[in-house]
Amino acid sequence: MSNVAEQVKKIVVEHLGVEADKVTESASFIDDLGADSLDTVELVMAFEEAFGVEIPDDAAETIQTVGDAVSFIESKAN
Amino acid sequence: MFDLTNKRALVTGATGGIGEGIARALHAQGAVVTLSGTREAKLEELAASLGDRVFIQAANLSDRDSVDALVPAAEEKMGGLDILVNNAGITRDNIFMRMKDDEWDSVLEVNLSSTFRLCRAAIKGMMKRRSGRIIGITSVVGVTGNPGQVNYSAAKAGMIGMSKSLAREVASRNITVNTIAPGFIATAMTDELNDKQRESILTSVPAGRLGSVEDIAAAAVYLASDEGGYVTGQTLHVNGGMAMI
Ligand SMILES: NC(=O)c1ccc[n+]([C@@H]2O[C@H](COP(=O)([O-])OP(=O)(O)OC[C@H]3O[C@@H](n4cnc5c(N)ncnc54)[C@H](OP(=O)(O)O)[C@@H]3O)[C@@H](O)[C@H]2O)c1
Numbered sequence: 001m002s003n004v005a006e007q008v009k010k011i012v013v014e015h016l017g018v019e020a021d022k023v024t025e026s027a028s029f030i031d032d033l034g035a036d037s038l039d040t041v042e043l044v045m046a047f048e049e050a051f052g053v054e055i056p057d058d059a060a061e062t063i064q065t066v067g068d069a070v071s072f073i074e075s076k077a078n
Numbered sequence: 079m080f081d082l083t084n085k086r087a088l089v090t091g092a093t094g095g096i097g098e099g100i101a102r103a104l105h106a107q108g109a110v111v112t113l114s115g116t117r118e119a120k121l122e123e124l125a126a127s128l129g130d131r132v133f134i135q136a137a138n139l140s141d142r143d144s145v146d147a148l149v150p151a152a153e154e155k156m157g158g159l160d161i162l163v164n165n166a167g168i169t170r171d172n173i174f175m176r177m178k179d180d181e182w183d184s185v186l187e188v189n190l191s192s193t194f195r196l197c198r199a200a201i202k203g204m205m206k207r208r209s210g211r212i213i214g215i216t217s218v219v220g221v222t223g224n225p226g227q228v229n230y231s232a233a234k235a236g237m238i239g240m241s242k243s244l245a246r247e248v249a250s251r252n253i254t255v256n257t258i259a260p261g262f263i264a265t266a267m268t269d270e271l272n273d274k275q276r277e278s279i280l281t282s283v284p285a286g287r288l289g290s291v292e293d294i295a296a297a298a299v300y301l302a303s304d305e306g307g308y309v310t311g312q313t314l315h316v317n318g319g320m321a322m323i
Binding site: 038041042045 | 202205247248250251
């Protein structure tokens with residue numbers, strides 16, 4: 001697992017209070033991890049802070065799974 | 079009770095009667111306060127009379143860029159924002175049939191749209207900190223209506239509806255959103271009324287007197303305090319009984 005993926009996972013576990021092994025790449029924040037819409041906004045804010053990237057609203061709306069978040073952040077870092 | 083030490087507040091319309099009263103009361107409870115308005119000289123004067131723990135940040139709430147810059151500037155000055163008081167407001171009265179588009183637009187812009195934008199800017203930091211207080215100064219006429227004020231009462235009713243929806247969205251994050259609805263409050267404006275006008279107003283107020291800015295400020299202190307933390311989505315009517323809702 002990449003560095004970004006590991007950090008994303010850690011943030012998700014902390015923020016949503018879910019078991020680490022549930023946070024798979026295909027896990028959907030809302031459908032699988034019990035997030036509500038406000039949680040997803042907060043997760044995006046936490047990612048922005050942790051990775052020093054800006055995630056505009058239209059991009060944030062496309063980030064629905066753990067994998068979506070990882071690939072968006074990796075694409076920004078490259 | 080109602081200690082606001084280390085809380086950081088932004089008060090719009092602090093150059094006006096009620097805003098100054100609210101700013102003074104929050105400050106007296108220990109809050110750090112950023113005063114906003116368009117008149118810089120008046121802001122400086124008020125800041126000087128309050129002493130320490132005070133910042134000023136002028137902003138024109140009919141200008142969207144100026145609105146959007148206000149909360150970040152206040153956050154930078156104070157190191158964050160815990161209490162947002164949307165108090166600035168204008169009237170452009172006219173009977174409905176003569177109401178001009180610009181009278182409608184300017185009142186909606188300053189009284190309602192700027193409030194939306196300031197809340198949007200403030201909420202992010204409050205969500206992160208898992209605490210916050212948003213207080214809007216609406217008006218009794220936003221609930222009862224008043225001839226000659228379709229624009230003003232629409233904007234004030236809009237504030238109430240907006241606050242309720244926002245309150246529901248952020249309640250789980252320990253952020254409360256409420257409005258205060260003053261009745262007739264003695265300010266520079268009401269000083270200009272003659273005795274006859276004053277008398278006729280008072281016949282509609284069971285308490286038999288105009289309210290004071292302190293009456294409104296006390297309500298703001300309560301809603302801003304930790305003790306007021308279970309009150310959200312409410313409109314606190316401070317009107318001497320002129321409307322019991
Ligand atoms: N007084 C009452 O009986 C009463 C009753 C019900 C509700 N209210 C509400 O209470 C609030 C305060 O009223 P008040 O009696 O204290 O009125 P006020 O003395 O006329 O003060 C109005 C304040 O709003 C600010 N303001 C106006 N237009 C602005 C703009 N474009 N940009 C930035 N600031 C602007 C003014 O700042 P500058 O002067 O620096 O431009 C001033 O500080 C208002 O929302 C009003 O609707 C008052």
